[in-house]
Amino acid sequence: MAKKAPPTTSETRPTSNAQPAATIRHGNLKCVLWRNEGDKGPWYVADLVRTFKTEAGFQDTNRVAGEDLLRLAFLAQQAYAQVLELKAHDKADRQEGPHEPHY
Numbered sequence: 654m655a656k657k658a659p660p661t662t663s664e665t666r667p668t669s670n671a672q673p674a675a676t677i678r679h680g681n682l683k684c685v686l687w688r689n690e691g692d693k694g695p696w697y698v699a700d701l702v703r704t705f706k707t708e709a710g711f712q713d714t715n716r717v718a719g720e721d722l723l724r725l726a727f728l729a730q731q732a733y734a735q736v737l738e739l740k741a742h743d744k745a746d747r748q749e750g751p752h753e754p755h756y
């Protein structure tokens with residue numbers, strides 16, 4: 654499937670010992686995707702957050718203003734597409750054997 658270049662960025666950042674599978678940004682909104690292992694194989698969860706600046710620096714919250722809901726929906730749609738792609742890579746890895754992750 655061909656991808657259009659959306660007005661977002663995708664990145665991977667380490668946090669303590671765990672690394673997110675992907676981070677998708679749209680302005681001050683971001684979705685961090687986490688890969689988990691279970692008895693039935695890998696599965697993904699998402700943290701949807703809004704970043705804001707205070708005197709103490711940048712902070713994240715899960716509270717979103719009403720006017721940001723459509724942007725959040727757009728971000729969630731992109732995150733869903735990213736999860737499908739990550740699952741496809743997981744499936745291919747199981748069929749081909751282990752090698753470098755496709756993050």
